[in-house]
Amino acid sequence: MDAQATKALRERLSGLKDFGAAPHEAHGALPSTQKRLAELAAEGAPHGTVVIAATQSKGRGRRGNKYACPEGGLWFSLLLRGEQDPTDAPTTLLAGLAASQALDEVGRVATELKWPNDVLLNDKKLGGILAEMGRDEIGPRLILGVGLNVNLTVRDLPFLLRASASSLLIETGREHSVADVLYAFLSWLEGHLRARAEKKGPYLIGQVGDRMPMIGREVRMRVGAEKVRGRALGLAADGALMVSTDQGRRKVIGGEVEEVRRVE
Numbered sequence: 001m002d003a004q005a006t007k008a009l010r011e012r013l014s015g016l017k018d019f020g021a022a023p024h025e026a027h028g029a030l031p032s033t034q035k036r037l038a039e040l041a042a043e044g045a046p047h048g049t050v051v052i053a054a055t056q057s058k059g060r061g062r063r064g065n066k067y068a069c070p071e072g073g074l075w076f077s078l079l080l081r082g083e084q085d086p087t088d089a090p091t092t093l094l095a096g097l098a099a100s101q102a103l104d105e106v107g108r109v110a111t112e113l114k115w116p117n118d119v120l121l122n123d124k125k126l127g128g129i130l131a132e133m134g135r136d137e138i139g140p141r142l143i144l145g146v147g148l149n150v151n152l153t154v155r156d157l158p159f160l161l162r163a164s165a166s167s168l169l170i171e172t173g174r175e176h177s178v179a180d181v182l183y184a185f186l187s188w189l190e191g192h193l194r195a196r197a198e199k200k201g202p203y204l205i206g207q208v209g210d211r212m213p214m215i216g217r218e219v220r221m222r223v224g225a226e227k228v229r230g231r232a233l234g235l236a237a238d239g240a241l242m243v244s245t246d247q248g249r250r251k252v253i254g255g256e257v258e259e260v261r262r263v264e
């Protein structure tokens with residue numbers, strides 16, 4: 001752990017209402033912030049603990065993919081404790097919304113979302129979210145891993161991803177404060193979690209859907225081993241994607257959108 005960076009991080013986040021008092025950690029390099037935060041959780045770390053690293057050597061992405069995490073990006077994990085109502089707006093979707101809002105606020109851009117929670121700008125991926133659920137002596141927990149390409153140059157991006165991924169720096173031509181993006185994300189997410197507790201889940205799901213231009217378009221998806229094609233109709237209250245297929249209407253709970261096409 002980098003003691004100076006940790007002190008600066010704790011000071012920076014101390015103004016947050018719900019996550020401000022947690023014992024956050026900052027590292028120069030880590031294999032994965034997910035792994036480090038899971039260790040802290042097992043030792044009893046509280047709700048709202050953040051672990052951030054300037055670089056990761058074994059960054060984890062969704063579906064077991066590796067995730068490249070060079071210097072210049074925002075790579076962190078957030079510990080959320082407590083049970084979630086399965087019929088409510090899922091935390092993973094709210095985290096995607098918060099990430100999109102944070103990038104918009106700091107970068108003065110208009111990012112979009114691809115279901116479930118990839119953040120896109122100019123049709124290129126700027127970041128994504130990995131949610132790992134677990135349980136420890138305190139109870140159920142969710143470790144949210146957030147990776148946002150803030151100040152990555154084209155050369156920092158893996159060669160094979162250069163056509164489909166980008167960064168806030170590349171898209172705006174300016175560097176942005178990684179700490180500002182982190183603070184904005186946490187502040188938006190705290191607000192969304194409070195709003196959900198006040199039964200405003202449907203309103204939040206509406207906000208997520210408003211950032212998804214794929215809704216109304218033809219999509220090709222991978223759902224487990226199955227390929228699904230159809231028109232994305234919208235989001236259900238529990239965050240599932242409703243798709244109209246040749247076989248009828250279908251509720252997709254987990255999957256990856258591989259292609260989105262405008263309907264002529």
Ligand code: BTN
Nearest residue numbers: 032059060061062076128145147
């Ligand atoms: C995705 O596949 O789109 C999700 C990527 C999540 C990457 C972040 S970076 C911080 C945290 N630590 C990890 O090892 N992964 C997540």
